[in-house]
Amino acid sequence: MSGRFPDKAAARRHVWERLEREGAARPPLPAHGRIPNFDGADTAARRLFTLAPWRDAGRIKVNPDTAQFHVRLEALRRGIEVYVATPRLAAGFRRIDPARIPAERLAEAADRRTWDAWSAEVDLGALPQMDAIVCGSVAVGPDGGRAGKGAGYSDLEFAILMELGQRPVPVATTVHDLQVVEAFPTEDIDQRLSAIVTPTRAMEVSATAVQPACIDWQRLTEADIAAMPVVAALRERPSGGVPSRRRPDRPSTSPMPPGRR
Template sequence: MSTSDGDGPDGKERIRERVWNDLEDSGVARFPFPPHGRIPNFAGAEDAADRLADQSEWEAAETVKANPDAPQLPVRRRALREGKTVYMAVPRLSDERCFLKLDPDVLEDYDAATTVSGSSEHGEQVGPEAVDEIDLIVSGSVAVTDGGDRIGKGEGYSDLEYAVLRDLGLVDETTPVATTVHERQLVDDDVATGDHDVSMDLIVTPERVRRPPDREQPSGIDWDLLTDERLEEIPVLERIRDR
């Protein structure tokens, strides 16, 4: 899948629509439907999770920060079954206790705890001070380039979650960031990125693993990009700013 329309927000939106349409038209998309407007689930998501679990970054990780979306459900379940603690962000970081902790030593039903609805019921909601240092981040993607540029849904929360963790000293430049996607989500577009955009260190599909060249990750929160409205919506930002 290849064009060159990724320059700027409108270009990214064209890529999203193209990828969503392709996943739907090809029959690769999986529940929930439609794939549009979300991190799309795909055929082979479990195979991609298995391939990720074969990587040294996974094997070395004791704590995994993961997104809550359907295609990464097998990643979250495998992490718990292998004794790894999983952290997920509260939707839109809208609470002072903005992370959910899934502790494999405490939970009884890993399948229920790792669903979007079940995580809030079975997980422990904690503030940043109760979050352990993160060893591996797993992000969901709509599309990703060979160079590791990621396109999400366009809301910016994944990058902001990384920035919050970085500002709090819970991740650093060496913390690997991975994504699991279908081959059809790999694009050749030139994607415009900013200093706040998190790049992928591992791109894992059901068939293979790609390791883009090392790139400098965001060093923390870019306050100039945050509107007053977003600052009001996310209590943890005020706490970090006022430290």
């Protein structure tokens, strides 16, 4: 396990450089600027599904990155419905239902380059309660802290589910062992990990911090919201009885903090 870092950006740089230096990164390359694909991603995916609640789930939300292709594929093979947010939330969410897909085409359905033929758009109001979540990560800490590639979309996806009134569910990630570091600072808007799964081990986090309860609208500009129609639609919905939502009367035009975008 690597050392402590003063911020997420330093942890990301360390992980990207080490994965490439030690030959553990897999296409698409370079690893820098991405949720990195890694050697053993298929093994980590299979190990994830030995853990509850992923093992027993009926539906899960999974990120669209290549590093979690095998997570999506393994879930579909097990008969689990997979919900994916489209890259950058540009087209909302899609449902991949294995009951409607021939077994020999499951790999196509799990691949974001070809899943449009095997998935369907899901309106916000039709998103069901998830049983568990899997997110991609660049760096992770044993305390459940997570650093993505710095755009903030994965945390926003979690917050969207909370805004819709869903109950929080455990969040896991699959990573290479080189992506596990000792520590780095996190923020209160960050989703926290309940499990970290690598090709060699599964680490269940014994004590996770409180998960974010809503979107922090102050961090989104009008341009951010316009680029994500699902977020724009959510802003127009009634609160739905979610008292923890922090929605300003007029969304802030101040940019998201450096490193979040």
